[in-house]
Amino acid sequence: MASSIRVRATSSGETTEVQALIQHPMDSGFVKDAKGELIPPHFIQELTFEYDGKNVFVANWGAAVSKDPYVKFSFKGGKKGDDLKISWVDNKGASDTTTAKIQ
Amino acid sequence: MTTPHNGFPATRRLILQGAVTVALVGLGNIQFGLAPAFAAANDKYPEDAFKAKSEADAIKSLYGKTAEPSDKVKLDAPEIAENGAVVPISVTTTLADVTSISFLVSENPNALAASYKIPAGTMPSVANRLKMAKTSNVIAIVEAGGKLYSATKEVKVTVGGCGG
Numbered sequence: 001m002a003s004s005i006r007v008r009a010t011s012s013g014e015t016t017e018v019q020a021l022i023q024h025p026m027d028s029g030f031v032k033d034a035k036g037e038l039i040p041p042h043f044i045q046e047l048t049f050e051y052d053g054k055n056v057f058v059a060n061w062g063a064a065v066s067k068d069p070y071v072k073f074s075f076k077g078g079k080k081g082d083d084l085k086i087s088w089v090d091n092k093g094a095s096d097t098t099t100a101k102i103q
Numbered sequence: 104m105t106t107p108h109n110g111f112p113a114t115r116r117l118i119l120q121g122a123v124t125v126a127l128v129g130l131g132n133i134q135f136g137l138a139p140a141f142a143a144a145n146d147k148y149p150e151d152a153f154k155a156k157s158e159a160d161a162i163k164s165l166y167g168k169t170a171e172p173s174d175k176v177k178l179d180a181p182e183i184a185e186n187g188a189v190v191p192i193s194v195t196t197t198l199a200d201v202t203s204i205s206f207l208v209s210e211n212p213n214a215l216a217a218s219y220k221i222p223a224g225t226m227p228s229v230a231n232r233l234k235m236a237k238t239s240n241v242i243a244i245v246e247a248g249g250k251l252y253s254a255t256k257e258v259k260v261t262v263g264g265c266g267g
Contacts (some may be wrong), residue, residue: 015226030212045148055220057221064235066215066234
């Protein structure tokens with residue numbers, strides 16, 4: 001199965017800009033389905049970006065983050081060709097991990 | 104004559120000593136109970152903050168202090184969002200020593216939307232997309248050097264992103 005995480009990490013020499021797009025329903029628990037029943041909450045709670053053995057960015061998310069969430073940040077350092085590890089965990093305990101090469 | 108009088112004060116002293124010991128043991132228990140709870144709050148998912156209804160409660164639960172408005176926090180959000188389900192919101196700041204950035208939407212059922220930890224070496228700048236139930240103030244909180252700074256902007260929502 002293809003990964004739920006799409007990442008683009010671009011190094012500009014001094015800093016690395018990271019853009020991530022994750023496929024996830026991010027159900028808030030307030031929306032009803034076609035039958036009028038509440039769809040139970042299902043959302044990513046923690047998203048971690050790891051470079052060179054340490055966390056460079058940690059996101060704690062609530063249900064108010066949009067479906068198929070997007071996030072952008074940058075950090076100092078990061079060499080072209082190095083690995084950036086991305087992982088998430090949702091409120092039902094599901095998780096996914098991927099590794100992206102810095103471009 | 105003296106013996107019946109001696110017995111009474113001795114018992115009272117014993118009772119008093121016992122009471123003091125019980126009180127000390129009780130205090131000790133409370134302190135031991137609280138310490139791990141505070142330690143865990145720093146790196147675990149802040150469940151209580153995300154369940155808080157109002158933004159004041161969420162900020163208090165997350166940081167334990169209040170924020171002051173600052174023009175060094177730049178909150179970028181649209182004036183009008185046509186679709187409340189996807190509202191692009193970003194924050195940058197010129198403040199130094201930033202350790203975390205959080206986003207809150209006042210009128211959402213739970214005010215806190217997202218909270219980001221910014222380790223040393225990561226830029227204090229985050230862009231993401233949030234859901235908004237209706238027209239509301241969006242608040243960005245920046246924690247820098249142990250203090251909280253905020254920026255607020257109203258975003259008008261024409262179609263809500265949280266209702267059915």
